[in-house]
Amino acid sequence: MALTAKIFNKQNLFLLLLIVMVFMAKLIPFKASYNEFFNLSAFIDWGIAGIFLFYGLKLNLKEVVKDISNWKLHLIIQSGTFILFPLLVLLFYPWVKSSEFENIWLSIFFLACLPSTVSSSVVMVSIAKGNVTSAIFNASMSGLIGIIMTPLLMSFFLEPASGSENHGEVIQQLLIKVLLPIILGILLNPVFKKWITKYSTIIAEFDRLIILLIVYESFSTAFIENIFGSVPPIVFLILAFSVFFLFFMVYHILQFIAKKMKFNAQDIITVSFCGSKKSLVHGSLFLLVLGVTDDQKVLFLLPVMVYHSFQLFYVSWLASKIAQRKSVV
Template identity: 80%
Template sequence: MLITKMFSRQNLFLFLLAVMVLMAKLIPFHESYNRYFNLSAFIDWGIAGIFLLYGLKLDLKEVVKDIANWKLHVLIQSGTFILFPLLVLLFYPLVKDSGYVSIWLSVFFLACLPSTVSSSVVMVSIAKGNVTSAIFNASVSGLIGIVMTPLLMSFFLVPAEGSGHQGEIIQQLLIKVLLPIILGILLNPFLKKWVTRFSSAIAEFDRLIILLIVYESFSAAFTENIFASVPALVFLILAFSVVFLFFTVYHILGFIARKMNFRAEDRITATFCGSKKSLVHGSLFLLVLGIPDDQKVLFLLPVMVYHSFQLFYVSWLANKIAKRTPDVEV
């Protein structure tokens, strides 16, 4: 029943994402509205709040308890932060001198993101995988992503204004991401019960901030006619690229897991957790990394398409795997 409710909320969230895009088209948020409600400032504080709550929710005991299963953890994190970027990097020589480099960079941004947390754990649970290791890797992935995502992107992001741009990115990472997480971890022993009691409300706050980021970004895109630079062909290329990326990573991780003689439960966890990408982190890093306003929508599109696809397809796949007998190959 709990899992069914979670997926109904995920489906509602996908619907609300579409509503935000439609609202941005029909009722875009203009800068002049900030004198009534400063949306950008609210989102900035919301980003810090999300990572503060992330630190509060992080169960350090679970993290320590599952360290022994290190081969599985290495495979999952390697898939997330090495295999994904490497697969996209293979296509860089084909686009570096063309007009498609921005499209490539938006897919590379997706490839550099951490794994998602809640849906990874839920789907592993449905498929009867190793839930403890799923929790461990989903949590650790977010922490690793604080360093790895900006580091990987720094090789290709062009500073917008002078040499101070990288310093500003580091400052934003410290203020909006790292410090709130550290503060949350420090307050974890005192506020853990409070976080557990209001976990549903906290999850809704996460979604609210993401929806507002999508609304603000698409509002700017529609008011400045940025979609003229994202024609239907570009969208189709992005959609095909991210779906192809998912299946490639999923099957490579499954192949490696079998070669390493992992148990069926660990193979499920490796393929499910290692092939996920987080819309939460994608939306937040979009702002923290200082992506130019005229490119925000282009960077959001692959993340949103991937997020939607992984929810629908992997939920179907998890239920299919759950119905198999234990001796069937995963």
């Protein structure tokens, strides 16, 4: 319980720092002229590659292979992440197509296409006394599948700004910043396994630092170019409502399917928790890799940040409630 409390304190601090970055971007925005002294964009680019390198180094292939046999559970979770989520958002596309709300819809669709988060999925499942091994497997696989699925799903709606050449650039960025570092990390895993375990806390802090810098840079651009001036308050309400609606729909649909398939209580918890998560880390990174224009970055970040905050607070409460109920029984 002490470890759990420590993790949640760190998550709460991270959420507070996200808000601080937004205020810093408003008060002290990072201007292009500052790159002469410190190239923030280049640092973030290298940081993205570093995050995925560490992700590959931490990936335990033995654990992955060991849990493959529970394929029905894995199939439902990954289907929830990459099929159910996008389909629920796609249902609303005919009503927003070619309207002023299309970009808002696209930002929510971006959220729906993202892979699941790793750390909080495993922690929440552990608290609720679910199947932790399968949670680790699916959280890891989700990140790998997302490398292909997220850009693929977004490619149907996110048109490049400068023709087909831009598609080649997106693929190149995915290879250099995402896929290559992960492959390199997996190959080096046997050599650096002990080192990664020893410095796992520092590596986790590095992940958070890069995300905070991405948020700061994106919001700096938004404030400098007065992007918020063109976004009415109703947009934030629509985004928040859509995010909450999406979570509850996916959570309860996956739970219903797991019960109908007669999964045990541990696996039902794992399906509903892991399948309903979305990753702020991947959202922030794909935002840059996919070449989203500067004037759209904040709009795309907002649903991911709102969803990330909501899933941490609500699901942590839900996990504790389930754990207490099981203890009483």
